[in-house]
Amino acid sequence: MKYFRILIIAIVVVSVATAGGMTVAVAQDDPPGPPASFYGEAVDEDGNAADSDTTIVAVVEGEVEGQIAVETAGEYGGPDTFDEKLSLDSAAGDEVSFHVEDASGPEALESPVDLDPGLSEQDLTFPAETFGDSPDDPDNGHDGGDSDNGDDADVGSGTVEFLIETDIDNDHACTHGEHDERTPLEAGNSPDDAPVVVKDHVIWEVTYEGDEGYIRFDNNEHSSYPGLDSWVFYQAGADLSPADGTILESGDVDECPSLDGYIEVETPSDGVFDIEVTEDGDITGPANDREDYQEDEQEEEENETDDEVTTIEDVASTVDEAEPDGETEIEIDEDAAEAAENITVDSGNETEGVEEIVLEGDVESVSIEEFTENDEVIETTAESIKQDIIDDLEEDVVDNGTTDTDTPEVTVSTVARITIGDDDGEDTPAAVTMSVAADDINESEQTSIFHQADDGWEELSTEVEEETDEEVIFSGKTSGFSLFAVAEIEDEHRADTESDPDTESDPDSERDSQPESEPEPEEEEDVESVDESDDSISGFGMMTAVGALLVAIIARHGWRSADLE
Numbered sequence: 001m002k003y004f005r006i007l008i009i010a011i012v013v014v015s016v017a018t019a020g021g022m023t024v025a026v027a028q029d030d031p032p033g034p035p036a037s038f039y040g041e042a043v044d045e046d047g048n049a050a051d052s053d054t055t056i057v058a059v060v061e062g063e064v065e066g067q068i069a070v071e072t073a074g075e076y077g078g079p080d081t082f083d084e085k086l087s088l089d090s091a092a093g094d095e096v097s098f099h100v101e102d103a104s105g106p107e108a109l110e111s112p113v114d115l116d117p118g119l120s121e122q123d124l125t126f127p128a129e130t131f132g133d134s135p136d137d138p139d140n141g142h143d144g145g146d147s148d149n150g151d152d153a154d155v156g157s158g159t160v161e162f163l164i165e166t167d168i169d170n171d172h173a174c175t176h177g178e179h180d181e182r183t184p185l186e187a188g189n190s191p192d193d194a195p196v197v198v199k200d201h202v203i204w205e206v207t208y209e210g211d212e213g214y215i216r217f218d219n220n221e222h223s224s225y226p227g228l229d230s231w232v233f234y235q236a237g238a239d240l241s242p243a244d245g246t247i248l249e250s251g252d253v254d255e256c257p258s259l260d261g262y263i264e265v266e267t268p269s270d271g272v273f274d275i276e277v278t279e280d281g282d283i284t285g286p287a288n289d290r291e292d293y294q295e296d297e298q299e300e301e302e303n304e305t306d307d308e309v310t311t312i313e314d315v316a317s318t319v320d321e322a323e324p325d326g327e328t329e330i331e332i333d334e335d336a337a338e339a340a341e342n343i344t345v346d347s348g349n350e351t352e353g354v355e356e357i358v359l360e361g362d363v364e365s366v367s368i369e370e371f372t373e374n375d376e377v378i379e380t381t382a383e384s385i386k387q388d389i390i391d392d393l394e395e396d397v398v399d400n401g402t403t404d405t406d407t408p409e410v411t412v413s414t415v416a417r418i419t420i421g422d423d424d425g426e427d428t429p430a431a432v433t434m435s436v437a438a439d440d441i442n443e444s445e446q447t448s449i450f451h452q453a454d455d456g457w458e459e460l461s462t463e464v465e466e467e468t469d470e471e472v473i474f475s476g477k478t479s480g481f482s483l484f485a486v487a488e489i490e491d492e493h494r495a496d497t498e499s500d501p502d503t504e505s506d507p508d509s510e511r512d513s514q515p516e517s518e519p520e521p522e523e524e525e526d527v528e529s530v531d532e533s534d535d536s537i538s539g540f541g542m543m544t545a546v547g548a549l550l551v552a553i554i555a556r557h558g559w560r561s562a563d564l565e
Contacts, residue, residue, distance in 0.1 A: 033091030033092075034090055034118070036088055036096070036116060036117050036120070037118070037119045037120070038058070038098075038119075038121075039076060039077030039083065039119075039120075039122070040122045040123040040124060041074055041075055042054070042074060042075065042076045042123075042124045042126070043125060044126045045109075046128050048129075048131040048132055049073040049074030050075075050126075050130075050131050051070065052196070054131070055069050055100070056068055056098060056099070057098070057101070058097075059097050059103045060088070061092075062103060065088040065092045065096070066086055068084060068086040076124075080437070081438075086098075088115075090115055092115065093115055094114070095114060095115055096112060096115045097112040098110070100130060106126045107127075108125060108126055109125045110123070160205075160207070160277060161177075161203055161205055161206065161259070162204040162215065162234070162235055162275075162277065163176055163200075163202070163234035164197070164199070164200040164201075164202070164234075165233075165234060165262075166200060170254075170255045173253065174253065174259060175320075175321055175323075176323065177236070177259045178256055178258050179321060179322075179323070180202075180203045184204075184207070185204040185205065185206050185207075186206075186208065187206050187213025187215055188214045189213070189214070191216060191243055191274035194214035194215055195215060197215065197217055197218075198222055200222070206238070208277065213277045214243070214276055215275045216272060216275075217275065219231065219267055224329070228267060229266065230265060232263070233275060234259050234262045235259070235261060235262070235277075236259050236260050237260065237279065238279060239277075239278045239279075240263050241278070242273060242274065245266050245268045246266040247263050248265065248266055249264040250262065250263045310380055310383035310384045311384060311387070312388075314380055315377070315452075315483060316452070316483065318380045319415070322376065325374060326352060326353075326369075326370040327367070327368060327369045328367070328368050329367045330366045331364070331365045343359040343362075343363065344357075345357040345359065350368070351370050351416075352372060353414040353435060353436065354418065354432070354433075354434055354484075355434060357430055357431070357432055357433070359420075363420045364421040365421050367419045368418050369416065369417045369418075370416050372413075378412050381483075381485050381487070382412040383410075384457065385450055385457050385487050385489075386408055390407065410490075412486070413436035413437070414434065414436055414485070415484070416483070416484045417482065417483050417484075419482075420481055429479055429480070431475060431477050432460075432475065432477075433465060433475040434474055435471050436474075436486050437470070438472055441472060443488065444472045444474075446489055447462070447487065447489075448462040448474070448476070448487065448489070449474055449478075449485070449486055450486075451476075451478050451480075452482040452483035460477060460478055461477065462475070462476040463475050463476070
């Protein structure tokens with residue numbers, strides 16, 4: 001009888017444990033779904049574009065599940081890999097609506113839409129007068145009802161030009177003045193309604209009503225140099241005057257016909273510059289001179305013969321004249337540099353293509369200029385690398401009697417110029433990690449990092465560090481710094497190059513370039529896997545344990561009975 005009671009108690013324990021395990025399993029939260037991402041236009045019914053810094057939120061069942069700030073007036077997010085997007089959990093609900101600023105703000109007329117995972121282009125139209133006239137997008141391509149059609153006699157001629165730079169460098173400013181497209185900007189009538197800009201290296205074509213206009217530059221929002229002590233403002237056909245801040249220096253620009261002069265202004269205490277723009281009466285000369293220059297340049301390009309080959313010097317010259325799509329200068333902490341054998345510079349948050357640089361030696365700073373959207377730089381680099389490969393193939397014909405001289409296919413994804421401190425860093429050994437969008441290449445195995453050498457392009461021994469659906473990350477060791485390019489070469493030419501004993505790298509150096517293997521950490525035993533059987537019934541482990549206990553009790557009872565007999 002005693003053992004019978006024990007058996008009943010054990011069965012009750014098993015039942016409670018099983019029920020508890022099932023209760024826990026049911027109470028677990030549903031896992032999040034894949035992200036749902038949106039981008040597109042953002043305007044109101046009057047055709048006014050959403051101002052920059054406008055916040056658009058995604059609302060599901062009355063709750064804000066995602067938000068994004070408008071950067072370019074009239075647009076939110078973008079389709080490219082590195083563009084920001086309005087993203088939220090696709091498992092948050094069945095439908096999503098779009099509002100301005102918060103869940104109670106104006107709602108887009110297209111709302112609600114199905115909340116499906118993946119990337120979707122969703123243009124949004126908000127109620128009339130949601131945005132008003134957008135100050136930083138004067139020509140947004142919409143008919144704005146009773147908006148000004150440009151017939152006002154007081155509006156500026158559109159040739160007053162404005163450029164923001166970090167320091168006085170007339171040659172650099174002239175490069176912008178002679179080659180850059182002009183970006184339209186409508187000035188405000190006072191500092192309070194002035195458009196806010198946060199970018200340097202942009203030639204603004206400023207229009208305004210009345211005798212003067214105002215432009216606001218917010219140094220606090222600058223991506224690379226927030227809090228800089230002073231800024232330089234170049235102009236053509238205008239007089240510039242800061243509403244606050246002290247003018248440290250002013251001068252003329254005699255180096256080129258596209259700009260007239262500059263002022264260097266000490267940064268105000270709040271980091272915000274209000275610049276008054278006034279016509280100086282000489283607004284036709286710079287524009288006309290620039291047109292003449294561009295015509296001469298076009299004639300020179302037309303006179304170039306097809307027989308000329310593209311060299312790495314041509315690439316360097318093109319880069320010198322081009323506007324970087326992104327640039328940054330990273331200061332190296334002296335104490336950290338002295339304490340470490342190698343210096344690791346993580347540039348992933350500052351640049352898109354250059355992820356990381358590991359330096360061997362003491363340096364003060366690293367400067368990076370990236371060219372990912374400039375077609376001239378990309379095409380010139382591809383032609384230069386292709387020419388180097390053709391030259392190598394022709395040498396192979398002479399030396400080894402081979403006949404493979406077909407023109408290789410070369411696709412360049414990104415170009416970067418990296419310099420070290422005051423020196424160019426040509427003799428500074430390092431490891432460079434670069435990334436490209438996965439859509440920009442076909443085969444990662446056929447893609448390498450190329451480095452500017454004395455006599456052409458040097459193909460680095462390149463490793464694929466990481467490959468996802470969105471990007472591929474490559475790394476390679478270099479003997480110094482200058483120009484770098486990520487390029488994909490068709491397979492047969494890469495095979496020829498890799499099999500050539502004269503071009504094979506030193507095995508020791510390749511071994512050094514491989515990261516040291518580390519033992520994989522032992523996987524921690526999953527608590528849930530211990531408590532669950534193969535059919536995922538919670539508490540099965542406890543049932544097994546209690547069952548074993550019952551067997552032991554019954555066996556003991558059997559032994560005791562046998563002894564008594």
